[in-house]
Amino acid sequence: xxxxxxxxxxxxxxxxxxxxxxxxxxxxxxxxxxxxxxxxxxxxxxxxxxxxxxxxxxxxxxxxxxxxxxxxxxxxxxxxxxxxxxxxxxxxxxxxxxxxxxxxxxxxxxxxxxxxxxxxxxxxxxxxxxxxxxxxxxxxxxxxxxxxxxxxxxxxxxxxxxxxxxxxxxxxxxxxxxxxxxxxxxxxxxxxxxxxxxxxxxxxx
Numbered sequence: 001x002x003x004x005x006x007x008x009x010x011x012x013x014x015x016x017x018x019x020x021x022x023x024x025x026x027x028x029x030x031x032x033x034x035x036x037x038x039x040x041x042x043x044x045x046x047x048x049x050x051x052x053x054x055x056x057x058x059x060x061x062x063x064x065x066x067x068x069x070x071x072x073x074x075x076x077x078x079x080x081x082x083x084x085x086x087x088x089x090x091x092x093x094x095x096x097x098x099x100x101x102x103x104x105x106x107x108x109x110x111x112x113x114x115x116x117x118x119x120x121x122x123x124x125x126x127x128x129x130x131x132x133x134x135x136x137x138x139x140x141x142x143x144x145x146x147x148x149x150x151x152x153x154x155x156x157x158x159x160x161x162x163x164x165x166x167x168x169x170x171x172x173x174x175x176x177x178x179x180x181x182x183x184x185x186x187x188x189x190x191x192x193x194x195x196x197x198x199x200x201x202x203x204x205x
Contacts, residue, residue, distance in 0.1 A: 004066025014174020017181040057112030064167025075101040102170040107158040114146040
């Protein structure tokens with residue numbers, strides 16, 4: 001597959017399992033497209049155009065040509081500079097790694113992590129919490145995460161991947177959406193009554 005296809009696939013799948021419904025997420029994208037159309041040319045130069053088709057700021061192709069062919073990927077939860085070096089070492093031993101896929105965000109995706117936390121407001125509302133209360137619950141935590149991320153050196157792993165010419169991407173919220181949907185469907189089907197029942201059910205997976 002091409003790198004760009006691998007990047008767009010989890011976004012599409014994540015939208016299909018988004019707790020806000022795919023229609024609601026597509027509405028957000030339409031707003032983004034309208035906002036972009038109204039921008040001045042100098043503003044468009046600095047705009048992250050992935051936002052026109054990708055509603056998840058924590059999911060990005062961080063380095064690599066979208067047309068590049070990929071046959072083997074190294075994937076993990078935290079893929080930082082050490083893992084980039086590991087990919088290069090594995091490639092040097094004859095098993096070429098064409099792509100590194102991280103779950104937790106790196107680079108500009110990490111700096112945008114706080115933005116996708118607003119999804120939790122919609123999840124709380126879905127379970128009966130009034131939206132204004134949900135927003136109040138999340139506001140301080142979102143701000144705390146935002147301030148905590150600001151001073152970090154986001155690009156270490158991305159820079160390492162660029163220097164070694166190994167494509168790097170991260171898939172955060174779309175992967176979480178898949179897991180949330182899987183677990184919720186399982187719980188709805190099995191109807192565990194106690195916390196112990198829930199734990200037994202999870203251990204069967």
